[in-house]
Amino acid sequence: MSWYEESVVYQVYPLGLCGAPHQNDGASEPERRLRRLIDDGWVGHMSRLGASCLMLNPVFQSSSHGYDTIDYLTLDRRLGTNDDLRALVDACHEAGIKVLLDAVLNHVGRDFWAFRDVLQNREASPYAGWFNIDWGGNDEWDDGLSYECWQGVPYLVKLNHSDFALNDYLADVIRQWEREFDVDGLRLDVAYCLDRGYLAYLRRIANELTEARRGRLGERDAEFVLVGETMFGDYRQWMGDELCHSVTNYEAYKGLWSSLNAANMHEVAYALERQSGSHPWDLYTGRHLLNFVDNHDVPRIATRLDDPRQLPALYGLLFAMPGVPCVYYGSEWGVEGEQHFGDYELRPALDAPEWNDLTSWVASLAACRRPGHPGAEALAWGDYAQLDCQPRQLLFQRQSEHERLIVAVNAADEPHTFHFDARCGRAVDVITGEDHDFGGGSEVPPLGVRYWLCER
Template identity: 35%
Template sequence: MPAWPEHVIWWHVYPLGFVGAPIRDGVDPDADPVHRLDRLDPWLDHVIELGLNGLLLGPVFASETHGYDTVDHLRIDPRLGDTADLDRLVSAARGRGIRVLLDGVFNHVGRGHPAFRDLREDGPSLFRGRWVDGRFEPEVFEGHDALVALDHASADVVDLVVEVMCHWLDHGIDGWRLDAAYAVPSSFWAQVLPRVRERFPDAWFLGEAIHGDGPQIVRESTIDSLTQYELWQGIWHGMSDGNLFELSHAIERDDELLSTYAPQTFVGNHDVSRIASAVGADLVPHALAVLFTVAGTPSVYAGDEFGWTGVKEERLGGDDAVRPEFPARPDEVDPDEGILRVHRELIALRRRKPWLWRAHTDVIEVTNTAIALRTAVGDDAVVVALNIGDEPVSLPVADGRQLVTGEGAPADGRIELGPRGWAVLEA
C-alpha cells in the first residue's frame, strides 16, 4: 500500500447535491453539459483551513438519477459538467496538496446503460440474470429495480473496470472508493486491482463494507481499506442510547482490524443521518473526540463541521436532507462556531500525531454514560474522557496531563467532568 494514506483526512462531498443539480425529475444523461462542478473550487481553501488534505467525491459519472445508476463510466455527468471541469478541479486540488478519490460504482449500473439497453440473447452480456421467453430478467442490487447487477464472473467486466480505473487515474486522481464492495466477490477485486496497481502503484482503494468479515475481505480482495460502519454505529448508538459499553465494544473491534488494515472511519456520510441529528449538537464533540483519536483514516462529511442537521428517511427522496445544496462560498455559511472549532482542534491534534492512524486504544474505564480511552505509541499518548450523562463524573486519565481541547484540568491522574462534559488530553 502507498504511504500517503497514513496522513490523509478526507472531506467527503456528494457532488450532485452540493452543486444543486436536479436528482430525479427531467434528468437526461445525454444532455449538453451544465458546468456546475466548478462550484467546488471556492471550497478547496476551506478544506485546507480545516486541516484536511483529501477530497472524497461521490459519483461524478453520467447517470439517470442519484449518481449510483451509472450509464457511462467514462463521461462526467452533464449535470456537473465535462471532463475538462473535473481536470480543473483535480489540478486545483493538487495545487493545494489535496488528494482526490473518486466513487466507483462497479457492482451495478443503471438500466439506461448502453450495454444493457442493447442486450441481445445471442450476444455477449455484462450482466447477471437469465433469458425467459426472449426477455432478459436481470438480477438487481438489493431490490432496487433500476440498478442492474454486473456479472463479476465475466472477463469483460474485469476488463471494463480496469479500463475505467486506469482512465481516471491517468487524469490525476489518487484512488477509488469502491461502492457496495461488500456485494462484489473478493475474487473479482483480486483480478482487477493488481492490474491497476501495475500502472498506478500509488493508487489507494477503499471498499464500502456495511457488513462482513473485514480482514477476510481485505486479504482475499487486496482492497487497501474498508469503511468502518461498526465504529460509526458504536459511536452514535452508544451516545444516543446512553450505552457506552456499545462504544467500548466497537473500539475493541476496531483494534482487532489493525493487524490486517487501517479502516476508514467516519461519523457521517451521504447515506446516514448527520451526526448532529443522530446524537444532538451537545454530543457532537464527544463523537469527534473518538473519531480523531482512534485508529483509521478519518473523513468529515461536508457540512458536519458546521453543525448541520439532516435525517435520512427510508422513502423516495429520503436522502435529500443529508445531501443538500451548498452556498457559493464558505463565508456564506452561518456555522455552529463551537462545533467548527472542535473540528479544527481535533484535526490539528491528529496532524501532530500521525501515529494515531494505526495505534491501539485501551478502554480505561466505562459505564453507561462515561468512558475514558487511552491511545498510545511508546511514551506518546492521547487520552479521551467523555461524560454523556446529566450528572458530574470523575474519570481516570492515566498519563494524560495537558488539556488539548474540552474542559477541566487533570489532577492526581483523574479529571472532573460536568454534565455532558468532555476532554482530550495528551501526555
C-alpha cells in the same frame, strides 16, 4: 505506510451539494456545477478544516442519483465536463488534498451503453456476457428477457464479473480515471457485493497504478487506495493486503451515536476493543478503517443524536479512535437531515460552506491528526487500550512508538473526574495546548473531550 493512514477525509455528494436536477434529461448542454466546489470556497474550506482527502460520490454520467451509471468516462452533464473534474482535482492537489472517486462497479443503469446494445441485439450482442441474462424471462419494460439486478431494484443492472472482457474494460476505465484526472484512489460502492476474486483483481490494478506513480509522487504519496463500502460482518472478507486497503466502519458508526443516545458507552467501547484491541481474538488491529458519524446514506448526525449538545464529544471520539476519520459535508457546522425516500434531505444543495463553533472544534481535532502535530503519531498509528468505561464516559490510551496519548470523553452534562494510573505525573492536552496534572484525579468538563499527551 501511505498518505491514507494519516488522512482526514471530507466526503461530498456532488449531485446534491451542487444543486443538480434529480434526473438527467440526456440531452442538455453540460452545466458546470462542479466548478462551485472551487468557486464557492469549498476547497479552501476543506483546507481550513484540516481535511487532507476529498471523497467524491458519483460524478460520471448517470440517469438519476449517480449509482445508475450510463457512461463511466464522461462527467455527468448536470455537473459539467471532464475538464471541470480535472480542475477540481488540480485545485485539491494544490491545497494538499488527495481525491478519491466513487467507483460503481457492481451494477449500472438500464441506459448504460452496453446494456442498451444487449436489449437491441440480444444474444448476438458482444456484451451479453457482461450481465446475467435470462433469455426466456421478461421484465416490467416487456424487454422479452430478464436480468439480475442489485437488491431487487430493476433499474440497477448487476454486472457479471466472471466475464473477463468486462473486467478488462473496467480496469481500463480505472486506468483512464487515474491518467486523465490524476485521482488518488477509489471508494468501491457496495464492495460487500463484490466477490474476493474480483476485489483481488482490483487490488492488482491499484498496485500497478501505485508502482507507476511512485517515481513521480514518492513512496508515501504514490499509493492508489481502495476503500470498500461494507456494512456488517467480518470486514476481513473485503479488506486485506490483497483486497481493499480500507473499508467503511458501519459497526463502529452504530456504536458511536447509539452509545450517546442510550447512555451506554459500553456499546462503542466493545466495538473498539473487538476491532482494535491487543487480544489474539481482536479483528482488525493495525488496520485503518474509515470511521464516520454520518454520510449520504444515513440520517445527519445532528438529527440522529437525541441531544445535539453532544456533537463535540462525539466528534472528539471519532477523531481519537483507531482508523481514519471522515466528515460529511455540512455536518461540521450541524446541518440536519432525516432519511426519506430518495435521500434528498441527506444530500442537500448548499450555496457555500459555513463556519461556527462546532466547525472550529472539528478543525481543532483535525489539526491533532496533522503529521508532525503533537499526538498525531499516536492517533494515526497507536494501539488501543481501554482504561475506564462508564455509561456516559470513556477513557482509553493510544500508544505508538514515540507517543502515548490518553483520550477522555465525557458525554454527560456535568463534569466527570477520572481516577486512574496514568503512569506519569503530567501531560499536555494537544487540542488546547493546556498543561495537565494527573494528581488527585483528572476532571473533564460537561460534554468535553481531552487528548492528554503523556510526558513519558
